């Protein structure tokens with residue numbers, strides 16, 4: 524009798540991640556580092572851009588991400604909200620070398636995000652950590668955001684995760700945060716109970732792929748020091 528060669532059923536979950544934050548804080552560089560694996564010193568302001576990438580969580584579970592890159596420019600304040608439609612998770616970025624960009628997380632970004640995405644999880648990302656050692660000690664406090672200040676802001680805005688990255692020097696830090704975002708958003712889907720989505724949800728439950736649980740497991744497995752799940 525011949526052996527049946529059964530392919531395992533592969534579940535693919537779709538997830539939309541929206542990335543916002545001040546101009547020049549490092550959003551596009553983070554996405555480029557994750558999707559294309561490269562980094563450019565050249566600053567090209569973004570209008571809107573969409574990238575796609577598939578995260579292979581396991582042999583039988585994939586997350587197909589669409590990552591929406593937005594402009595931090597005030598000129599886009601009226602059109603940027605269109606990007607939030609159907610978002611599963613929002614990543615708010617600031618630059619650790621620019622305290623004003625972190626202040627704007629509280630005074631501008633979380634307010635805009637909550638207006639359009641009242642329930643979706645938010646991840647706060649401090650970008651450009653490689654600039655920290657370049658800033659002279661006596662200027663600390665005025666020109667740099669330290670880790671504790673970033674973490675405090677993340678708690679203040681009710682973020683699910685606080686993470687710090689350098690798109691310039693650390694592929695790993697960027698992969699960690701995007702993959703935690705993917706896992707958190709995939710386990711968080713609650714809308715549109717189509718039969719296929721019901722199957723996905725039951726699969727997620729069976730495999731204990733709850734968003735936050737999966738994110739924590741991922742963090743432990745990878746021993747990532749750059750992400751903190753709150």
Ligand SMILES: Nc1nc2c(ncn2[C@@H]2O[C@H](COP(=O)(O)OP(=O)(O)OP(=O)(O)O)[C@@H](O)[C@H]2O)c(=O)[nH]1
Nearest residue numbers: 546547548549550551552564566569595651690691
């Ligand atoms: N040193 C350093 N520079 C970075 C890093 N990430 C981005 N940059 C630089 O910062 C500048 C702006 O980066 P972008 O990624 O384009 O910033 P953005 O947030 O997408 O900007 P907008 O499109 O205007 O909203 C570029 O010159 C990048 O090379 C980083 O991790 N370290």
